Amino acid sequence: MLARLHRTINDHKHARLKHIPGPTPRFPFGTAPAFFGRWPWELCAEYGHRYGGITLVWLFNKPAVVLNDPHLIGEVLDTRAAEFYKGAPVDALKPVITRPSLFITNFGRGWEEARRDNPLSTIPLDEWLSRQVEPLRAVVAETVGRWAGRSHEPVDLYWDVQRLVFDVFARAFWGRVFPPNRFHWFRTLARTGTGRMALPKQVFPLHPFFHSARENWYGTFTRAVAEARANPDPAAPDLLNCVLARGTSLSDAALAEALATNFFGGVFSCSSTVNTTLYLLAKHAEEGAKVARAVRDELPDGFDRAALDAVRPLEFAIRESMRYYPAVPIYFRNTARGREVKLGSHVLPPxxxxxxxNWYLHKFAPHWAEPERFAPERWDNGGAEANPYGSGHFFPFGRGPRACVGAAFGQFVHRLVLATIYRESEPDVDVSRPYQQSFFFAVMMPKGMRARFRPRAPVTAS
Structure with missing residues (x-):
């Protein structure tokens, strides 16, 4: 009865989309209740198994589609990206992230300028990353040393690794580690954005301290840019001084906002990947021992970026973690507002x-051998070359022109943080707890993880 009523009310829409398979909608919610109490990326993967590469769902009386076909996804995110726009979670994040941000700005002159002028787009990236090894390793080693100094106490990986990665970003971008209040401001803004993404923004009000946190967060960095302009240090390795040394058309406020916003794009996803990798390597002790041995035997004291990149067991474990549990598991796009769009053999309404x-394609059995098995060796012997970042069945950083502008830096952070952890300590993650997902600022964040870090003497490679 309710299914017939939904079809009657939406007869014209049903007729236009009848060739797209999907679950039966019922008045008044359509198929929206299927998302209640489920992680949307897991439900999208389930639809891939049940209905194939494209699934029709109904959010009340409005049709939507779920894509699990790599070719159709490639069109939307890559080859025809300009024909689609980013609607979600733009509105939810507008109070948190400034309008010129790459994360919420849509294609057009504004987006092109934001991408071109983003600090990570304007510097010689390889040279800059190579200069980050020493200062960032010191930040990580200091924190891990504190953890190891209280090895009898478990570390809450959810928040403590976020804070560690925040400090890494701060040192890389601004050349300093900030006092705790900066992280608290950052976390307040992120919590507000998370709540507004999870619920209608009218339902989730701004945090009581949101406005002061936002003013302090962006104001701190505007003043830092002004200070750096007044006293530039071209030899400094941090991103701010590197950008100023090369010259930028951005105002102090615009440059501060671009650098500050990059924190939102990377701190949560990087900490998610670090925690997931630690968990999976502890869960699969043989793989964990292999990575620990490689890091300790192959990396000399004072290692450089080339040596870090050459530790293949570490790189393969990180890739496999991102395949198995990608930190950013879902993306949203909309067809053009004013016209129909053809996608595959289907015509979608405006x-x-x-x-x-990527949850379905990262474990797509015809493509991946034993996809449910955590197997870092799958990336060896041409596996990484056959499945580069941003390809059809492996896109943890997205695909196409809107793929993460900081992907290379994120990959570097994963390697450096994990290598330093294994060199400075014996991590002991509590794997008796199940891997629990949560959602935080558009990132799948594993929660409830505890670990102890036992101290160990540094090992020098022969």
Whole structure:
């Protein structure tokens, strides 16, 4: 009865989309209740198994589609990206992230300028990353040393690794580690954005301290840019001084906002990947021992970026973690507001919401051998070359022109943080707890993880 009523009310829409398979919608919610109490990326993967590469769902009386076909996803995110726009979670994040941000700005002159002028787009990236090894390793080693100094107490990986990665970003971007209040401001803004993404923004009010946190967060960095302009240090390795040394058309406020916003794009996803990798390597003790041995035997004291990149067991373990539990598991796009868009053999109405998840394709059995098995060796012997970042079945940083602008830096952070952890300590992650997912600022964050870090003497490679 309710299914018939939904079809009657939306007869014209049903007729236009009848060739797209999907679950039966019922009045008044459509198929929206299927998302209640489920992680949307897991439901999207389930639809891939049940209905194939494209699934029709109904959010009340509005049709939407779930894509699990790598070719259709490639069109939306890459080859025809300009024909689609980013609607979610733009509105939810507008109070948190400034409008010129790459994360919420849509294609057009504003987006092109934001991408071109982003600090990570304007510097010789390889040279800059090579200069980050020493200062960032010192930040990580100091924190891990504190953890190891109280090895009898478990570390809450959820928040403590976020704070560690925050400090790494601060040192890389600004050349300093900030006092705790900066992290608290950052966390307040992120919590507000998370709540507004999870619930209608009218339902989730701004945090009581949101406005002061936002003013302090962006104001701190505007003053830092002004100070650096007044007293530049071209030899300093941090991103701010590197950008100023090369010259930038951005104002102090715009440059501060671009650097500050990059924290939102990277701190949570990097900490998620670090924690997931630690958990999976502890869960699979043989793989964990292999990575620990490689890091300790192959990296000399004072190692450089080339040596870090050459530790293949570490790199393969990180890739496999991102395949198995990607930190950013879902993306959203909309068809053009003013016209129909053809996608594959289907014609979608204007402003149709599109769900895109890598959760299904990262474990697609015809592509991956034993996809449910954590197997870092799959990336050896040409596996990494056959499945580069941003390809059809492996896109933890997204695909196409809107793929993460900080992907190279993120990969570097994963390697450096994990290598330093294994060199400075014996991590003991409590794997008796199940891997629990949560959602934080558009990132899948594992929660409830505890670990002890036992001290160990540094090992020098022969």
């Amino acid at each position: 402003d149709t919401l599109i769900f895109i998840s």
